[in-house]
């Protein structure tokens with residue numbers, strides 16, 4: 391699919407990390423599936439992926455861990 395942003399590249403499926411910060415805490419979700427334009431670097435997430443990512447990041451940021459990392463495909467981890 392052609393990039394709507396720059397019209398120079400074809401969007402390709404990639405997996406990237408997404409990071410969020412709140413109140414001095416950092417949450418990192420690895421291997422998030424998305425499409426990326428190799429020309430301008432613009433990225434697109436599907437609605438489902440964005441919703442799941444948002445839920446994961448919120449849960450991680452509300453925990454006690456200063457720096458939390460998870461894989462996108464990983465099932466929810468029981469509280470340690």
Ligand SMILES: [Zn+2]
Pocket residue numbers: 393394395396397398399427428429430431432
């Ligand atoms: Zn582009």
